[in-house]
Amino acid sequence: MHPADVTLEQLGLSTESGGLAADYISMDEHEAVRHVRKIWGLHTNARRLATEKDDTFALVDEAGAKFVLKVANPSEDENEIDFEVSLLQHVAAIGSVPVPALLPSWDGETLVTFVDEAAQVRRARVMNLAPGIPLDSTDSNSSEREKVGEVLARLREATASFSHPAENRLLVWDVRHLSALHPLLEEVPTLWQRDLLEEGLYRFNRIKGQLEGLRSHVLHNDFSRSNIFVEHGHPDFVRSIIDFGDAVHTAIAVDVSTALLNQLPRNARDDGGGDIFGAGRDLLSGYLRYADLTDEELSLIPHLVMGRVVSRALITIHRAALFPSNSTYILRNTEQGWNQLKWFLARSPEEVSQTLMQNV
DSSP, X not given: OOGGXXXXXXXXXXXXXXGGGOOOOOOOHHHHHHHHHHHHOOOEEEEEEOOSSSEEEEEEETTSOEXXXXXXXXXXXXXXXXXXXXXHHHHHHHOSXXXXXXXXXXXXXXXXXXXXXXXXEEEEEEEEOOSSEEGGGSOOOHHHHHHHHHHHHHHHHHHHTOOOTTTTOOOTTOGGGGGGGXXXXXXXXXXXXXXXXXXXXXXXXXXXXXXXXXXXXXXXXXXXXXXXXXXXXXXXXXXXXXXXXXXXXXXXXXXXXXXXXXXXXXXXXSSSOSOXXXXXXXXXXXXXXXXXXXXXXXXXXXXXXXXXXXXXXXXXXXXXXXXXXGHHHHTTTTTTHHHHXXXXXXXXXHHHHHHHTTTO
């Protein structure tokens, strides 16, 4: 399907379509403990983790071993969940990138279907808890960020050999579909923010035609600092990559732009202060030691980063209005994006491209 033909409903942003807009009855921690004991034979306590659209719990058993229980939103497509689980297993089998291990149930299943206490059909898996701490909870130096880039390159290589019937799913977090989010501008409450986003959409539309011919395959597509577990002093620095929930068949340049978005400074300014791509350039240097990018991909990546800033604002503002009880989590990265977007729009597209490539 051509990106221009995609609708909000197909991207899961209407209450009728399910996906990110679907509401459901959440599972509490006591129920999670009961299911884990019955299905996996684990005696644990449970602590809810903040997530975008499902029920996820940190588990600790009687011996102190740590796990994560992930219970999908009842509206999530079964084939898409199988795609995510199968991709995780594929990467684990290759062994070049550390990822969580799935724990089999009593019946030997890694993806289990059951009916919860609210009579909803749920699909769940248990994984070992990744060693280390999330990168977004700590600082990193230049050499550590280069190691992060090396892991992204190895992950790209690992996922390139994977295929699945659901790999071409329509995913709202695939920035190729940014133009379809234009109707969400009407929901942005503040005029100056709406104007910024509209200008960002206009600039993105000028380059979107170049995306169709880019190299693509199945990719992680969510290489955010919260999904990268690290350990200072460890020779590899990166201990585990988690959360394949946004994986999709998309452009390699899109995958890299997602990683660079998550290296932007939180206090970016629009007056020329600082180097917005400083940390991202370290990551890119490490990446290019293990994987190639064409000149066209390199020129488009910074504009895809800007597109991700725009899409993040539109999607999160929309979803926060739908689910005000979860708005703090949904909007946790939105505020920083306004100055980031100002930085991009204060420069010509040519200057933005050149800024990324300095000293790479």
